[in-house]
Amino acid sequence: MKRLHVDRPLTLIGMEDEVDRLVAAWRRERPDLDVEPLEVLSRVSRLARHLDRARRLAFSEHGLEPWEFDVLTSLRRAGAPYQLSPGQLLTQTLVTSGTMTNRIDRLAKKGLVERLPDPSDRRGVLVRLTPEGRDRADQALAGLLAQERAILAQLSQSQRGDLAGLLRQLTAPFDNIPG
Amino acid sequence: MKRLHVDRPLTLIGMEDEVDRLVAAWRRERPDLDVEPLEVLSRVSRLARHLDRARRLAFSEHGLEPWEFDVLTSLRRAGAPYQLSPGQLLTQTLVTSGTMTNRIDRLAKKGLVERLPDPSDRRGVLVRLTPEGRDRADQALAGLLAQERAILAQLSQSQRGDLAGLLRQLTAPFDNIPG
DNA sequence: CAATTATATCTCGACGTCAAGATACTTGTA
DNA sequence: TACAAGTATCTTGACGTCGAGATATAATTG
Numbered sequence: 001m002k003r004l005h006v007d008r009p010l011t012l013i014g015m016e017d018e019v020d021r022l023v024a025a026w027r028r029e030r031p032d033l034d035v036e037p038l039e040v041l042s043r044v045s046r047l048a049r050h051l052d053r054a055r056r057l058a059f060s061e062h063g064l065e066p067w068e069f070d071v072l073t074s075l076r077r078a079g080a081p082y083q084l085s086p087g088q089l090l091t092q093t094l095v096t097s098g099t100m101t102n103r104i105d106r107l108a109k110k111g112l113v114e115r116l117p118d119p120s121d122r123r124g125v126l127v128r129l130t131p132e133g134r135d136r137a138d139q140a141l142a143g144l145l146a147q148e149r150a151i152l153a154q155l156s157q158s159q160r161g162d163l164a165g166l167l168r169q170l171t172a173p174f175d176n177i178p179g
Numbered sequence: 180m181k182r183l184h185v186d187r188p189l190t191l192i193g194m195e196d197e198v199d200r201l202v203a204a205w206r207r208e209r210p211d212l213d214v215e216p217l218e219v220l221s222r223v224s225r226l227a228r229h230l231d232r233a234r235r236l237a238f239s240e241h242g243l244e245p246w247e248f249d250v251l252t253s254l255r256r257a258g259a260p261y262q263l264s265p266g267q268l269l270t271q272t273l274v275t276s277g278t279m280t281n282r283i284d285r286l287a288k289k290g291l292v293e294r295l296p297d298p299s300d301r302r303g304v305l306v307r308l309t310p311e312g313r314d315r316a317d318q319a320l321a322g323l324l325a326q327e328r329a330i331l332a333q334l335s336q337s338q339r340g341d342l343a344g345l346l347r348q349l350t351a352p353f354d355n356i357p358g
Numbered sequence: 359c360a361a362t363t364a365t366a367t368c369t370c371g372a373c374g375t376c377a378a379g380a381t382a383c384t385t386g387t388a
Numbered sequence: 389t390a391c392a393a394g395t396a397t398c399t400t401g402a403c404g405t406c407g408a409g410a411t412a413t414a415a416t417t418g
Contacts, residue, residue, distance in 0.1 A: 037327035048227030148216035
């Protein structure tokens with residue numbers, strides 16, 4: 001029988017996860033340190049990693065890579081006529097400019113976006129979704145949402161709301177202060 | 180003045196984050212879809228991304244890359260004599276075998292780990308932390324915890340506990356079922 | 359014991375990302 | 389107008405990761 005920590009019992013039928021094991025290992029090896037922060041932030045990182053894998057799988061059913069989805073949906077959300085500058089795409093996707101140039105090139109080659117000169121700034125470019133790009137984005141989004149709903153079925157409606165709120169408090173400083 | 184959503188008022192002095200804007204955009208463009216899952220899972224992914232950047236910064240003060248920290252601390256947590264097989268390191272760090280071989284090579288070149296033949300399996304290898312590798316891991320961990328505590332100062336003690344618990348419910352299926 | 363299957367690690371080529379710098383254009387100022 | 393500083397995007401080279409396949413050894417089966 002496995003002993004549980006007394007200072008934070010697992011909820012009812014709760015399961016252990018990798019971070020529980022990680023934290024236990026640190027407490028054994030470094031009892032002098034307070035490793036409580038890992039309980040939250042290591043879980044965030046590991047969950048993100050798992051989500052990446054799951055998404056890659058979901059998108060592959062629509063012939064898209066995760067990075068393609070990110071760019072196409074950024075344009076899709078912009079609303080008709082579904083166009084943004086590379087710079088606007090940068091801030092939405094958190095990649096560097098060299099990466100974005102490369103992504104736009106490849107999406108253009110696949111016929112999912114097209115590059116247009118910006119009529120109001122000759123330095124600039126506008127990236128526009130093609131009709132096919134829009135369809136692919138919409139289909140992949142529906143697939144993603146279905147998958148995510150399944151993952152979140154672990155939680156009740158109100159738990160999901162709580163979780164979203166707590167995460168917002170952590171992300172807001174990054175998103176609002178220059179970051 | 181910016182209008183807030185009526186269906187999920189931000190808590191008191193709460194701040195909007197990028198995901199609020201993202202969700203609002205989808206509700207405008209695709210009012211037919213229920214995008215609630217994004218409230219949680221997009222925040223997880225974005226926060227993880229921000230954490231990656233912050234960690235890179237924190238580790239650079241100790242002359243370590245994030246991937247180096249991952250490997251060194253996996254060995255550190257194993258306890259004396261601080262050694263694991265490449266295969267065990269794989270499962271802890273979620274990278275592929277080619278990547279791990281490369282990482283071990285580079286860490287060995289820096290003198291932070293050494294490769295030993297596994298006495299009980301001639302196919303196998305054991306990777307062992309050197310004394311310097313151990314020191315570097317310990318220092319970087321202290322720095323990381325300090326940084327994470329600062330990020331988590333946004334939340335109360337009990338909120339952090341709640342958040343950890345909710346995240347555990349989401350990660351447990353990935354960590355326990357084959358994944 | 360021989361043959362087969364499984365396991366542990368490494369090799370290698372393709373690929374995406376990053377960071378720094380280059381280029382082209384715009385804005386602010388005198 | 390002319391010039392400096394700022395901005396938008398693209399180019400380039402280095403780097404880390406992945407994934408498929410290669411090699412060596414171990415375990416299983418008949």
